[in-house]
Amino acid sequence: MRFFLSLALLWPASAADYARDVQPLLKRRCYGCHGPAAQMSHLRLDQRASLLAGGESGVPAIEPGHANRSLLIRYVSGTDPKLVMPPKGPRLTAEEIAVLTAWIDEGAVWPGAADAAQPEDPRRKHWAFQPLTATPVPSVRNQDWVRNPIDAFVLAGLERKGWLPNPPASRTDLLRRLYLDLLGLPPTLAEQQRFRGDFDAEVAHLLARPEYGERWARHWLDVVRYADTNGYERDAIKPSVYQYRDYVIRALNRDKPFDRFLTEQLAGDELPDANAETMTATGYYRLGPWDDEPADPAEDRFDQLDDMVSTTSQAFLGLTLGCARCHNHKFEPLSTRDYYSMVAVFRGLERPREGRTELDRPVGDWPAIDRFLAREKQIADLRAAARRAWLAGGQSQLPPEAVAAFLLPAKQRSEAQSKLVRDHAKALDAELLQLPVEQQVAALKKATPDLDRAYILEERTPPATHILIRGKASSPGPEVTPMVPQLLAASFVAPAPTPRTSGRRLALANWMTQRQNPLTARVIVNRVWQWHFGEGLVRTPSDFGVMGAKPTHPELLDWLAVWFMDQGWSLKKLHTLILSSNTYRMAKTNNAKYAQEDPENRLFWRVPYRRLQAEALLDSMLAVSGKLNPQMYGPQVYPEIPPEALEGSSDPGKIWAPFDEPKASRRAIYFVVKRSLMVPLLEVLDLCDTARSAAQRQTTSVAPQALQLFNGAFVNRQAKALAERLRREAGPDAAQQIDLAYRLALARAPSAAERNSLTAFLREQSLEELCRVLFNLNEFAYAN
């Protein structure tokens, strides 16, 4: 602004003078809606700062020096029939427009106190945007309770109130809690018997188990809106998408540092050591819904980019940047410029496909991909030449008119010829497979083997990105460069192109994983806390903004975030810390006085009592019944669903594979997530919506849940299997059967009262019925 002021001093006379020409015009025609009294769309034309910042659209009304790029001129000249100003009364005359044009072209000189400093936006002072600093561990009176700093922070809060933490959970309760939390499975009989009371050793043991990845990957899949299909009319399976799911399981099991895990998903193809694994990780971008028949392809392009911006900002930063697509964020200090700068980061990403058919891509290091693609081209060329020679040489046994049709380019074929081609395609293929060229092909394939494939996007040269006025693809505004939200941009290092890509996503990932980034570590540490306890320290885990919830223990959150980075972003170390605290080991029982004063448990005087997630509930039933198929990884499996459930589908006969019990008895993370038909048992148990990033599962208790869990095929099948198992392993004695059933399902012996009830029940009812009841117990679905 100072620059323009000095210009005003240097330039003697001007074609359009603000005080003489511009202000009276604006006052006469515009102030009514955009002046001191009213500011429609938050825009006022009597203040230069407002003109430069723009209204709620976030697009500046004027760009000094460039009238042709200025929104004000565009609106008053009526080039866009949908956006004409003033909306009522006569249009501005050509002379009036010329005055404004000249004024802007000359730098929009604004005499007087125009450069009054803008007050800083107080929202920038919001806690989550402040740098992380090492918080000191508080001192507490009851040092005996403190096993690690988590306990000190929690206890300090309680002691301020004069409160005591809940007593420790019993050994049996805690063992089952640990297993369900880390593996999503209850401890087996052998594991219960082996356990000698060393919880720290047990935590280490469980974190090394492969089932840990299967349980915890599901949490991450919620955040990244994972589903196996696209939704919409065809709801097609995303080819090779399960490779992403398997990538997450492996990454967690190997304790891939979170900063690296993040970077691989955002920029696995841009890394210097890019390989099949890191490329597979970028499948992250492509997991959302996709309409293969969009109403407006230009808008659809930005809808796809919006999916990436919204998911990335919520998942990793806890920012609802998606709200700034059509106007500046209503609540957060985020602008449309911030939004479209992030769009620019992803702008080059394109979906490989042929029409409506989506394609997966070969993955590996770049030289391997180059070799593979060269081989594919060589094979295609060889085959095309051989095919031409075969057809033209008159050797084919097909009818001559079919041969003639095959020789024509597809576009030149008549309808009848196209039909001939379709009808004889298989026969021709059979002939071609006999040709000597196939031996060459085989040799080439042997020399350069196939690569793994993954469901990823490809980056092409990104076109320029503009702010879209009101979010409309047809209304481009000023151009933006790839950038992170301005509020946090101080440490952002501009992208440097890699040999294959623009480097934009790598720059984003590098900025996110810098220690100075105030959000990334806080957000993931909070998520892990929530996945252990049911509630985060910030109870809006994907919204750390002004509108999000304040942390219950801000110092603890910051201490954990710093510690986590110090430990090399290791999730397993974070689990170990949390699980070895006395905080985690408290009982979940109630305290009437505390509950009265702190019903939300904000001081964390107990461990919250939450129902198991749907997947863990089903997996536990399979484990207890003995039917669990432990096979890991691979394509989606189709669990048994009632045939009636298919009735709502537009293609009921085609979309579900027939029931195959061993396959369907794998862990639920391998069940197909079909956007138009969720597995009813998972859906009724509050599986998250998959259209967008989901921060937290809901908990509802409604009758249809009870119907499916009590009457449904899955649970009754497991009840039968468990009954057989009990007879087999405990023998015919009812007391022994009851005892074993409790140990398997609840990891404890039944109480005397329970034993009596169950014994009485078994006198008149079957063991299968008893097992059905067992699987429906609240205690089965809730870890004590």
Add this chain to the structure above:
Amino acid sequence: MRIKKNRRDFLWQTGGGFAGIALTHLLTQDRFWKVEAAARAPHFPAKAKRAVFLFMNGAPSQVDTFDPKPELTRRNGQAYQGALAVGSNGRPVGYLMQSPFVFAPRGRSGLPISDLFPHTARFADDLCVIRSMYTDTAAHASGCLQMNTGSIFLGKPSMGAWVTYGLGAENESLPAFVVMTDPRGGPIGSASNWTAGYMPAAYQGTLFRSSGAPLLDLRPPVDDRTQRRSLGLLKELNEQHRARYPDDTELAARIQSYELAYRMQTEAAATVDLTRESETTRRRYGLDEAVTADFGKKCLITRRLLEKGVRFVQLYSGGGHIEDTWDGHNDCITNHRLHAKETDRPIAALMEDLKATGLWDETLLIWGGEFGRTPTSEGVGKPGRDHDWHGFSMWLAGAGVKGGQAIGATDELGFAAVEERVHVSDLHATILHLLGFDHTRLSWFYSGMNQRLTGVRGEVVRQVLA
């Protein structure tokens, strides 16, 4: 219905806006708010307490149903000269094609209705036809989503979910929001059309079958005595366990859900048991004729569901693809004859019964599909019509609706809404208004925003209101 719900959402719903720091403070005090009471009051008193959406899946043609176009008849066979994009998905555009159906003025109001609907026409004075509907998409998947959820994108709650969220359930032994699909298949997009989206799953539509057991897993795998005994044991053990957590309402709710489920077994099964209905009633709904039997059964079940306090019923006419729905690409005339015949008598019987039982004054009826069909033929040589999203007709009737009128108009040929244009979001705003809600205040805080059925659009169509 019992829903663990957080206070944040509740405040956003009732507070209706941004209250800054004070609100944030409240949110952090008491996060959860449990819905104990079943029924909830709307924003303002309204006549309509429940709604039925008769969804004509596949998109009925306006010029063959409720929007007579003499000019189209006059110019039959000519090429279309206008500027509109005609034809979806690259399909060929043919010539202007008149409707073979006769439009006569019906009732005292003289509302014109084509002879596809002789039975519905008896209620002409009750129908409020909107002839100037338009939508944003020409594809079935996104069109159905927009009509049902207000958005062409997946993941938004459906209108039935919003109404259930707003009004709660009147009868906890039946689902509050019931969906009945066509035996030929569901609509394109299936359950995304009755989803609860980002709201709790309890608000989503429940598929209700018109034959066999109406709900998934409604039939116990054992005899009733055993079922009761097992439920008794479950309750006994659960109560012993709950003694350790006497304050926990979630555990109590889960115990109660099994009792509700047991009642649902009887009540839901009784609702679809039509044997007690008289022979006359069954005939009126067309249960005696193959062509009307299925939709007739669904309409009769609808009446019984409404009598038991179900909030929102959605019936689909047509399922699967193309000619099994109203999607008359090849032969729109035969197609519409069939689908109109399947539904006309049952819908009239439902209206008749609602009037007889007095439910009419508390029930809103909505009829229509995801968009309309072109006044041109699709390609040449066959009487098909392609998708038309620029203009189409729907009707409303019942509680709070001013009948016997047609609102708005399409152009002289029937392509596009030109007068008093009504966007799908305007229709949604009007429906919510009729049910007692200000559509700008019925909201759910999610993903950093105050989400609404109508998004950032929607104006109540005042002419609809009685």
